[in-house]
Amino acid sequence: MAQVHLRNLIKAYGALQVVHAINLDIADGEFVVLVGPSGCGKSTTLRMIAGLEDISGGEIAIGERVVNDLPPRDRNISMVFQNYALYPHMTVRENLGFSLKIAKRPQADIDVAVNKAADILSLTPLMDRRPAALSGGQRQRVAMGRAIVRHPEVFLFDEPLSNLDAKLRTQMRVEIKKLHQRLGSTIVYVTHDQVEAMTLADRIVIMRDGHIEQVGTPIEVFDNPVNTFVATFIGSPPMNLLEGRVDQGAVVLTDGSRLPIPPRYTAAQGAAVTYGIRADNIMPVGHALPAGDHIATVDMAVTLSEPLGTETLLFAELAGTEVQAKMLNPRPVRGRETMTFQIALDKCHLFDAATGSALRRA
Amino acid sequence: MASNQSHRMRRRGLKIAHFIGLFLAMSVICIPGLWIVLNSFRPTVEIMAKPPVWIPNDLNLDHYRAMFGAVGEGGVPVLTYFRNSLIISVTSTVIAILIGMAGGYAFARYRFKGKAAIFIALMVTRAVPGVALSLPLFIIYARVGLIDTHIGMIVTYVAMNVPFTIWLIDGFFRQVPRELAEAAEIDGCTRWQAFWRVEFPVARSGIASAGIFAFLTSWNEYALASQLTRSVTSKTMPVGLLDFTSEFTLNWGGMCALAVLMIIPALVLTFLVQKHLIAGLTFGGVKG
Numbered sequence: 300m301a302q303v304h305l306r307n308l309i310k311a312y313g314a315l316q317v318v319h320a321i322n323l324d325i326a327d328g329e330f331v332v333l334v335g336p337s338g339c340g341k342s343t344t345l346r347m348i349a350g351l352e353d354i355s356g357g358e359i360a361i362g363e364r365v366v367n368d369l370p371p372r373d374r375n376i377s378m379v380f381q382n383y384a385l386y387p388h389m390t391v392r393e394n395l396g397f398s399l400k401i402a403k404r405p406q407a408d409i410d411v412a413v414n415k416a417a418d419i420l421s422l423t424p425l426m427d428r429r430p431a432a433l434s435g436g437q438r439q440r441v442a443m444g445r446a447i448v449r450h451p452e453v454f455l456f457d458e459p460l461s462n463l464d465a466k467l468r469t470q471m472r473v474e475i476k477k478l479h480q481r482l483g484s485t486i487v488y489v490t491h492d493q494v495e496a497m498t499l500a501d502r503i504v505i506m507r508d509g510h511i512e513q514v515g516t517p518i519e520v521f522d523n524p525v526n527t528f529v530a531t532f533i534g535s536p537p538m539n540l541l542e543g544r545v546d547q548g549a550v551v552l553t554d555g556s557r558l559p560i561p562p563r564y565t566a567a568q569g570a571a572v573t574y575g576i577r578a579d580n581i582m583p584v585g586h587a588l589p590a591g592d593h594i595a596t597v598d599m600a601v602t603l604s605e606p607l608g609t610e611t612l613l614f615a616e617l618a619g620t621e622v623q624a625k626m627l628n629p630r631p632v633r634g635r636e637t638m639t640f641q642i643a644l645d646k647c648h649l650f651d652a653a654t655g656s657a658l659r660r661a
Numbered sequence: 662m663a664s665n666q667s668h669r670m671r672r673r674g675l676k677i678a679h680f681i682g683l684f685l686a687m688s689v690i691c692i693p694g695l696w697i698v699l700n701s702f703r704p705t706v707e708i709m710a711k712p713p714v715w716i717p718n719d720l721n722l723d724h725y726r727a728m729f730g731a732v733g734e735g736g737v738p739v740l741t742y743f744r745n746s747l748i749i750s751v752t753s754t755v756i757a758i759l760i761g762m763a764g765g766y767a768f769a770r771y772r773f774k775g776k777a778a779i780f781i782a783l784m785v786t787r788a789v790p791g792v793a794l795s796l797p798l799f800i801i802y803a804r805v806g807l808i809d810t811h812i813g814m815i816v817t818y819v820a821m822n823v824p825f826t827i828w829l830i831d832g833f834f835r836q837v838p839r840e841l842a843e844a845a846e847i848d849g850c851t852r853w854q855a856f857w858r859v860e861f862p863v864a865r866s867g868i869a870s871a872g873i874f875a876f877l878t879s880w881n882e883y884a885l886a887s888q889l890t891r892s893v894t895s896k897t898m899p900v901g902l903l904d905f906t907s908e909f910t911l912n913w914g915g916m917c918a919l920a921v922l923m924i925i926p927a928l929v930l931t932f933l934v935q936k937h938l939i940a941g942l943t944f945g946g947v948k949g
């Protein structure tokens with residue numbers, strides 16, 4: 300059993316608090332991704348779980364044990380670092396077997412475990428090389444191999460793919476997911492890349508400035524963001540946000556145009572609100588907008604188009620704000636062509652303009 | 662075709678010019694050393710000849726024979742000096758490296774009060790010329806009875822070398838990513854094991870080069886040794902060179918012969934560890 304519990308976990312460097320009393324319960328075998336912009340405290344949180352960073356307040360438990368004062372070696376975890384941190388003076392084989400050697404396991408056992416890990420990660424032909432003679436992707440594999448030979452209760456990953464090129468990153472992402480399915484261990488994974496978070500996670504933890512903003516499955520945080528930060532951070536392109544004021548069941552935008560309040564939202568008359576529309580939910584007429592009963596129509600001048608193959612991203616202007624929309628079945632777009640767009644209101648969001656929090660849904 | 666050929670000609674010309682330049686530079690560096698080696702093998706008349714004789718016409722081992730001969734007939738207790746030099750240099754180097762490793766590691770990895778000030782203070786000690794300290798050192802050593810002892814010289818050389826070894830080793834540990842030790846700790850090491858099994862081996866080349874510099878400094882030091890040693894109990898080889906001077910004469914040949922004997926161990930050591938030395942000086946290569 301290896302759940303991980305963070306209870307009011309705090310980290311402060313002197314007077315500067317970088318993690319603010321966060322709470323998180325991670326189930327046994329769960330793949331949890333901490334995601335957030337650079338500097339929000341993801342690595343610090345992960346390193347506290349690993350025992351590489353002192354805890355300023357609160358409690359960390361792995362399984363049933365509170366591990367606050369245990370050194371890393373007694374926590375039964377393993378970690379993959381962003382720069383891989385392979386031992387440069389050892390061969391791949393020695394790198395993989397190092398932890399077992401330190402644990403004084405018999406050489407025969409070490410060989411079996413190392414060969415098995417090498418087999419899983421296709422490292423067998425590289426076993427006698429030094430890290431300096433490996434490519435980025437191969438080093439990444441060795442780092443993962445080193446983590447799995449010990450069968451730890453919890454794996455910690457700190458941006459393991461950020462030093463790889465885009466193609467390799469996609470490939471390794473799939474491998475990490477397969478590895479998790481195969482090993483079934485608990486994984487805490489840190490990244491600033493929301494695509495990585497969405498594709499890998501059982502549950503996503505979105506952090507900002509040392510606070511947890513939202514915890515949920517990828518679909519939950521995508522469909523029901525609790526505030527504008529999550530709404531714009533998760534999903535690509537980011538959700539379009541339009542400022543306005545509530546007036547009799549509609550939101551009046553800054554240029555006076557009106558959009559109906561999305562179904563199921565309630566908002567007080569006259570309240571300042573932010574209207575959120577994802578690019579997938581605003582499309583030119585006739586472009587297979589997601590089904591729904593509530594549709595609004597607006598005319599917008601398209602200023603720019605980005606063909607992506609199966610779809611084209613359109614940049615247009617609505618009430619003085621740049622809005623990104625999608626066009627399926629792409630066709631060429633003339634400069635500043637005015638098109639009629641449909642908005643799927645069932646998929647739209649309404650936030651309090653002052654706090655950014657999502658308004659209550661009926 | 663023609664332009665191709667002239668291009669090739671020019672490249673060859675550049676290569677030759679490069680070679681000649683290198684040869685001249687190396688000559689300037691090497692000729693004094695070669696001159697000493699040459700002089701140790703030829704009669705005094707030829708050494709003193711004016712204009713200098715470049716091509717020797719009589720090479721022999723007379724100076725070496727005389728040097729190892731009986732005292733009073735031009736002999737010098739070479740082996741004793743050699744032993745003194747070796748004991749003093751090796752011991753002081755080992756101590757300076759141990760202190761340098763502890764200090765360098767602390768500077769590279771930890772934050773503590775007064776770190777910058779201590780570091781600058783250490784560097785400033787390098788600005789003080791050693792000779793300037795010889796008189797105060799002499800007085801103190803005379804009081805505590807360290808004049809003409811191995812211990813006295815070892816302490817002196819440790820003090821001389823420690824700031825340098827700390828500075829050098831700090832630089833090498835700085836280049837070892839912190840994550841290596843962290844990875845080792847996660848792999849089950851204690852802090853101490855992580856240092857000896859990962860950080861030390863990775864920085865080993867750098868530490869070896871710091872060791873050579875410390876050793877050579879002690880091995881070649883003359884100014885302080887000439888003040889603080891008196892007799893065969895502690896005189897080192899550089900001080901031994903002075904045995905070839907007497908009131909009215911200088912035995913150049915003998916001096917050169919002893920100098921050659923002094924250079925040999927330093928050369929051998931440098932060759933033995935040159936692989937490490939080069940790796941240490943181009944440290945970036947071990948990262949990965």
Ligand SMILES: Nc1ncnc2c1ncn2[C@@H]1O[C@H](COP(=O)(O)OP(=O)(O)O)[C@@H](O)[C@H]1O
Nearest residue numbers: 312315317335336337338339340341342343344
């Ligand atoms: N040793 C330190 N001293 C002071 N501040 C630190 C230290 N380490 C990290 N921080 C600060 O803590 C915050 C969180 O850092 P980190 O956890 O590395 O962020 P990230 O989410 O990018 O991984 C950052 O603002 C960083 O500047």
Ligand SMILES: [Mg+2]
Nearest residue numbers: 341342343458
């Ligand atoms: Mg980070």
